[in-house]
Amino acid sequence: MEDAVAEFGRHLRAERGVSPHTLRAYLGDLNDLTGYASDLGVTDPAALEVSLLRAWLARQHALGRSRATLARRTAAARAFTRHLHRRGVLQDDPGLLLGTPKRGRELPGVITQEEAARLLDTMDAEGPLGLRDLAVLETCYATGVRVSELCGLDIDDLDTERGTVRVLGKGGRERTVPMGEPAARAVQDWLRAGRPALATDRSGPALFLGARGGRLHPTSARRIVHARIAEVGQVPDLSPHGLRHSAATHLLEGGADLRSVQEILGHASLQTTQLYTHVSVERLKHVHRQAHPRGTRSDE
Incomplete structure (x- = not known):
């Protein structure tokens, strides 16, 4: 699973041209996902299922993660499974079945x-x-x-x-x-x-x-x-x-x-x-x- 995440990171950097900040955030999210999956005995990316992804996101919610963090982690999981599906690692893309948490409309402070x-x-x-x-x-x-x-x-x-x-x-x-x-x-x-x-x-x-x-x-x-x-x-x-x-x-x-x-x-x-x-x-x-x-x- 770690190798798949590392390869996905190289794909984001070389082919998607994402910013360093987005790259760090996505890889951090996916490392958390792989750690959670490993604790459940899932180490093969081909074994990723929507039930595991939903359980991982539910745990994030229980830990008090913000809506913005949950939305980003959902996006990271979707991008990862889509990549695995396109490479033939996953027969179906479980990320398509994930809902999208609504992000809060919190705005930073302003000065007059x-x-x-x-x-x-x-x-x-x-x-x-x-x-x-x-x-x-x-x-x-x-x-x-x-x-x-x-x-x-x-x-x-x-x-x-x-x-x-x-x-x-x-x-x-x-x-x-x-x-x-x-x-x-x-x-x-x-x-x-x-x-x-x-x-x-x-x-x-x-x-x-x-x-x-x-x-x-x-x-x-x-x-x-x-x-x-x-x-x-x-x-x-x-x-x-x-x-x-x-x-x-x-x-x-x-x-x-x-x-x-x-x-x-x-x-x-x-x-x-x-x-x-x-x-x-x-x-x-x-x-x-x-x-x-x-x-x-x-x-x-």
């Missing part, structure tokens, strides 16, 4: 437009690390990129004349995202006066660098965002994903259409964009008052 301005306008940007950190937060908020996409940016991805950045997203999909003047200015300041002080032989073309000169790691980027928000104060703690969600929310509040936000965020499905973005109730009420023939209350 005023809080975003306070954060970015009052940050300490002294020294190479200060310049880098301001450029990181400005870029996260201006472009709405994922933290992995942010850390994967190279210097050549910037188009300073057009004020855009080329982003390589999930599934190898490339998109061009506008940056805005404050973010572009912060990045230029970092490239001019910050990056040269940290750059080493191992820096390569990476846009953002860690303190030792290597490409900035997503874990470090998350730590930077949390630390800088804490320093500023009077701004709710937020992750890079929260900045991404805030950017999308503020775009919608400013009048952007959902399709444009989808393109900026790099979502393959508009449905995903709808889960990541929301418009404040107050703005909806304002639009209703302005646009609906009976939207204005009689006492106003």
Whole structure:
């Protein structure tokens, strides 16, 4: 069973082009599945049956796994059995008989437009690390990129004349995202006066660098965002994903259409964009008052 999982991992990496994060998550899920199957005496992938898969998922539910985790583990099991079926290891595909747990619509926290301005306008940007950190937060908020996409940016991805950045997203999909003047200015300041002080032989073309000169790691980027928000104060703690969600929310509040936000965020499905973005109730009420023939209350 372990060999089958390892071969499936090579298939995902070489032929499906999944992200490293998705690969780690799927292999972790399947290693848990094979461990559960082994405890039941099932070590041959050809012996996988829907009853075993359902029992494994039921155990995950009993252990208190979140709906998002259950949905991902169901998807991992389905992809695995589909692969085994296509290779002739399984005569029938038991994954087709699995139900799909509904994922919760929990959204990350957001900051207001005023809080975003306070954060970015009052940050300490002294020294190479200060310049880098301001450029990181400005870029996260201006472009709405994922933290992995942010850390994967190279210097050549910037188009300073057009004020855009080329982003390589999930599934190898490339998109061009506008940056805005404050973010572009912060990045230029970092490239001019910050990056040269940290750059080493191992820096390569990476846009953002860690303190030792290597490409900035997503874990470090998350730590930077949390630390800088804490320093500023009077701004709710937020992750890079929260900045991404805030950017999308503020775009919608400013009048952007959902399709444009989808393109900026790099979502393959508009449905995903709808889960990541929301418009404040107050703005909806304002639009209703302005646009609906009976939207204005009689006492106003």
